Amino acid sequence: MKTEDLVSLLSTGTAPVDLRLASRRWLLALAGGASIAFLLTAGLLRLNPTLLEEASQPMFWVRESYCAVLGALGFVAVVRLARPGSPLGAAPMGIPVAVIATWVLAAATLVMAAPQNRAPLILGHTAAVCPFLIAFLATPLLIALLWVMRSLAPTRLRWAGAASGFTAGSIGALAYSLHCPELAPPFFAIWYLLGMLIPAAIGAWLGPRLLRW
């Protein structure tokens, strides 16, 4: 078939295209994946029994905002990476800024603490399981985001996968925080971030394998 014939084939009988389809799919994936993460937290891990008391402490909201802001910024990057030729813009630069801000907060906490308290501030009681549980909670959202990404047209496959994983990890961390009893900034600055980076690494590995079109 000549290319002219292909042009005529493609243009014959075209139907209108719904341009909001991508946004609807993204919101559906985000809502679905996040709901599953929260349901798994409540049903499998159990909510932190002292959640209501902790919610009155400012550090609780610092931790929640940290996860939510990273999730939102990651999501912006995901949406932009799915469209060919769409500039990433300034928003994703907020991710390193937020990460460094919590490291500064963590360092300040450690400096002000008595030397014998520093190790417990970093390790808490749950450091050994925290990153893995966050990665576990992130999995459904990661699958959903990659699924939608596949139906669109990412051109930087590794970044598209990594951003999907990081977003899923941040939302997974937000869900996990309702179970997690740790409020010390050194704890979440390290272990929560690690929990977000595990799905990000998996996404970066999967990207070129799953997202090619």
Add this chain to the structure above:
Amino acid sequence: MQLIEEHLRSLILQSLAGDAAAYRIFLHELMKHLRSYLRRRLGGLPEEVEDLLQELLLAVHNKRHTYDPKQPLTAWVQAIARYKLIDLLRHRSRRDVLTDSLDEDDQVFATTANDAAEAQYDVAKLLLGLPDGQRLPILYVKIEGASVTDTAVRTGMSKSAVKVGIHRGLKALAERIRGIE
């Protein structure tokens, strides 16, 4: 450049709203720009040019729902062309066909070329390899120009199955083209 952008952008917006005549003009103009671009990139391989050109047009068609009207159309096409070209060079390990580095400066919309070489594969033959549920809707609607309703009656398929068959068939066609060495 600005003129090309405005012209093609208004054409694709009409196309996305369902205007088949505008879409035909759009794809035809795009074909000329892309052919000229691929010729510059792929040096002396006219068969490769026509193959990749058809793959690119299918990609633009299959991914047209990812165009954001707020975004320049030329940037969208440029990114697709670049991605497909890199994908071709990476996965067919034909780096030798690249005459020089794939820099951002080389513009899809700098020139046009109308004279076509024959593609190495034949989309019509590839079409024959598709299952009936995809082949017949493409044959009746896209080649013969029948309506979706008539095609549904002729094939005994539902109208939505006809539409899905076209959509999946064109995607499968793009994948088959890509799989050909």
